[in-house]
Amino acid sequence: AQKITQTQPGMFVxxxxxxxxxxxxxxxxxxxxxxxxxxxxxxxxxxLIYQGSYDQQxxxxxxxxxxxxxxxKSANLVISASQLGDSAMYFCAMREVNxxxxxxxxxxxxxxxxxxxx
Amino acid sequence: xxGVTQTPKHLITATGQRVTLRCSPRSGDLSVYWYQQSLDxxxxxxxxxxxxxxxxxxxxxxxxxxxxxxxxHSELNLSSLELGDSALYFCASSTRTGSGxxxxxxxxxxxxxxx
Numbered sequence: 001a002q003k004i005t006q007t008q009p010g011m012f013v014x015x016x017x018x019x020x021x022x023x024x025x026x027x028x029x030x031x032x033x034x035x036x037x038x039x040x041x042x043x044x045x046x047x048l049i050y051q052g053s054y055d056q057q058x059x060x061x062x063x064x065x066x067x068x069x070x071x072x073k074s075a076n077l078v079i080s081a082s083q084l085g086d087s088a089m090y091f092c093a094m095r096e097v098n099x100x101x102x103x104x105x106x107x108x109x110x111x112x113x114x115x116x117x118x
Numbered sequence: 119x120x121g122v123t124q125t126p127k128h129l130i131t132a133t134g135q136r137v138t139l140r141c142s143p144r145s146g147d148l149s150v151y152w153y154q155q156s157l158d159x160x161x162x163x164x165x166x167x168x169x170x171x172x173x174x175x176x177x178x179x180x181x182x183x184x185x186x187x188x189x190x191h192s193e194l195n196l197s198s199l200e201l202g203d204s205a206l207y208f209c210a211s212s213t214r215t216g217s218g219x220x221x222x223x224x225x226x227x228x229x230x231x232x233x
Contacts, residue, residue: 035221043206044120045161045224052219091160095220102149102168103212103220105176110160 002027004092006109013082014117020067021077021112023092033095034075035106036066040088048090051075079114087116121145124209124225132233136197139228143190143211149173150192151222152184153208161208167192199232206230 003026013019025034036048051059051066059066067076079086089111096104121144131137143150152164163176167186178184181199186192196203206229210222 033220035219037224043229044226045208045210045222047221047223050219050221096174102166102173103222105151105163105166105174106161106222107163108153108161 002029002032002094002096002107004094004107004109006092006112008112009110010113010115012115012117013079013086015084016081018078018080019082019114021079021090021092021114023075023077023109025073025075025092025094027073027094034066034068035093035095036064036075036077037091037093037108038086038088039091039111045091049077082116084116084118087114089113120223120225122209122211122223122225124207124228126228127226128229128231130231130233131199133199133201135199135232136195137199137230139194139196139207139209139230141192141194141209141211141225143192143209144223147211147213147223148190149212150186150190151210151212152178152192152194153210155206155208155227156202156204164194196230201232204230204232 005024032053034051038046049061063080065078091111092109093106123142148169151166153161164178166174184194206227208227210224
């Protein structure tokens with residue numbers, strides 16, 4: 001069975017500094033997708049970044065980058081130049097098997113609560 | 119705005135009661151997913167529908183049921199409610215495979231409180 005592990009329940013970072021949120025995964029499928037979502041205190045789930053298992057390069061989206069180490073089965077999220085608005089819960093997720101044209105559901109880790117200090 | 123609409127946003131009810139949560143996916147999305155997020159917990163996958171058919175099932179209790187209608191909106195029915203069912207229930211939708219990264223687009227959630 002697929003599994004996502006986030007070992008950091010909470011983290012603090014100083015404003016304008018970079019921070020790395022850890023995520024490890026377990027799957028026996030050669031093809032998979034990894035996602036990061038942000039959940040602010042208001043509750044909505046915001047998609048940040050995606051990494052496919054066959055992607056040759058690490059994904060980047062603005063201040064977000066994904067440090068993908070396939071052999072280690074890790075997909076850490078790096079946020080550069082942290083802002084106060086980055087304070088939120090961050091969830092790592094893996095997509096289960098696609099079936100018959102539909103995207104598979106996502107399995108989520110327990111999340112990391114990031115607090116950005118001014 | 120993700121384009122996914124969930125109603126109601128808040129719901130307070132008593133133990134033993136039954137409620138229905140409604141979800142309208144983004145225009146053109148055929149898949150609907152339901153997730154439960156209890157206090158300080160991650161998201162637990164409940165069930166997925168694709169074009170009206172059940173596609174995947176997670177840890178959904180027998181007291182819970184869902185369906186997707188021909189117009190693609192979906193409903194999650196929760197019955198014989200218990201205190202532990204209090205949670206934020208998310209609906210999400212996605213495109214077909216081969217289209218984009220396949221991320222899920224989430225609604226704002228329905229917060230259920232069982233007293």
